[in-house]
Amino acid sequence: MKDDDLNFDKRHIWHPYTSMTHPLPTYPVVSADGYELILTDGRRLIDGMSSWWAAIHGYNHPMINQALHTQINQMSHVMFGGITHPPAIELCRRLISIMPVGLECVFLADSGSVAVEVAIKMALQYWQARGEQRFEILALRQSYHGDTYGAMAVGDPKNSMHDMYQNYLPSNRFLHIPTRRFGENWSKNDALSFSQLFFDHHKKIAAVIMEPIVQGVGGMHFYHPEYLRLIRMLCNQYDILLIADEIATGFGRTGKWLACNHADIIPDILCLGKALTGGMMTLSATLTFRHIAETISQSKAGCFMHGPTFMANPLACAAANASLSLLKDNSWRQCVETIAVHLSSGLAHLSLHPNVKDVRVLGAIGVVEMIQEINISQIQRWFVEHGVWIRPFRNLIYLIPPYIISKEALMILIDTISGALNQPENFIS
Known part of the structure; x- marks a missing residue:
């Protein structure tokens, strides 16, 4: 150079x-x-x-390289509208088998930010299909979920890299970050403020979105698993969807397969990315339960309204399959x-x-x-x-x-x- x-x-x-x-x-x-x-x-x-x-x-x-060499000689890309292909089928089959039980409907996109956009749109379209006017997303202070429009809207509006856009973004609600750190003793007093917020606003909230345990770009905070466990409990109590943004933490980074495993909870919608392909190329996945997918599909629209040009790219899927094979032996x-x-x-x-x-x-x-x-x-x-x-x-x-x-x-x-x-x-x- x-x-x-x-x-x-x-x-x-x-x-x-x-x-x-x-x-x-x-x-x-x-x-x-x-x-x-x-x-x-x-x-x-x-x-x-x-x-x-x-x-x-x-x-x-070499294993991921070989997977890409093999795939590129067959097909580097094909549209996913009305077409499917073996690398995508294999990847989705693998993801369903290794992710929490019940997350069996998979949407493959092209970046982590888009995975978050997809998750938010799933939540909004789900409640629209149920005839309920829930348009707010509840997120954590000092959170970061990506750089696209919807993802920015669920990042901290004052302490994030996107504060300059706050007047243009949809308005959402934010929980204060947990005071108890990972490894510290839990105090029930930490639950009081956010419990009240759920009680006051649950009829407007479509979903809660969280980076489980580790807040990344928002400050690299590691919070107590009990906080995540209580959020899951409140979501169940008030019938609110829980979105777990595991784009940074998924595939073992925190010592558990998913950061959600530290709290032993299962989200309603799960976002994966980054290490999904072993860092070889960009790909993301958003997984959800069948009842959510079916509710969306039975709505007036009749389908989920999203479709990136390069979703389920065969090369990226091949890289992801090779990466998952490398992780298989634990x-x-x-x-x-x-x-x-x-x-x-x-x-x-x-x-x-x-x-x-x-x-x-x-x-x-x-x-x-x-x-x-x-x-x-x-x-x-x-x-x-x-x-x-x-x-x-x-x-x-x-x-x-x-x-x-x-x-x-x-x-x-x-x-x-x-x-x-x-x-x-x-x-x-």
Whole structure:
């Protein structure tokens, strides 16, 4: 890759959450293998981000590669309206068999944000079909569910990346985030405020949407499973649908197959994405119960009103089937447990650092919350110079490495974070 390419990129290509006038630096990756990203100059970076939660098997996995080679020689894409194909059938059959019992109707889309849009539309169309005027979605403060219109509307309206759009978005209700953290003792007092909200507004609420246990971009909070369990109970009591956004947490990231498993609950609608294909390419799935699908199908519309052009793309389905095959033997569980042990022991001492507010670990997720805001461009440069790829945001440095990462590589990530904390230029005073 030449300097001319990078200059073109800087001038013409809009990267996510980046200014066109003052862009953050970009680093040219020409290949990736295992848990490493290879830059154009040959440097190798240990990946601590799994390409935003997705690449759980690492990069360039031969089994997923072979599945794509086989599929592309047969059919790379075909419309899904009026047509079906073996990769989609196999994937849906697999998902139904490994997800909670009863979630047996599957809608395949092309991104996590779209999976959330689909879930919200399912909930709204379900109540419309039942003749009830329920148009509100109840969500959590400091939540994040994606960047499309409906997904933004259920993200925190004041403390999210979408606050500038709040005057244009549908108005929804929000619950305060739980005060009890994962692993702490539960207090029944934590349930009082949201119990009253359900009582007061349940006739208007179509669904509750939650990131189970882990709030991601909203602040990397890990909340108490009892909170999720009580929300499920209140949804049952007031006949409200529960949507679980497991796009980031699904497929073992928190140490359980689904984060919902920590609370032993089953949602009415489940959103999956990111790691569904092992990070090979984009695909999402929204699963629901048959009675919800049938109620929607028996409405005046006669069908569910959604249909992306690239839904159920055969290549993406083939990648997902290969990824699920890799997860089938449950070896992921030991990998995640091992990562959790090393993250816990390796990051613990950072809680004593004067500029660290908190350190927390759950499964293959490690978070260092700083008191100061991070100088993103500077710390990113520092990480790359020290051979790692870590992308913080706001005041959070976090690790979500591929499950296949070695202990040695993980310790390098941890030690590099430790070193970064002692560089004043990495933070905004």
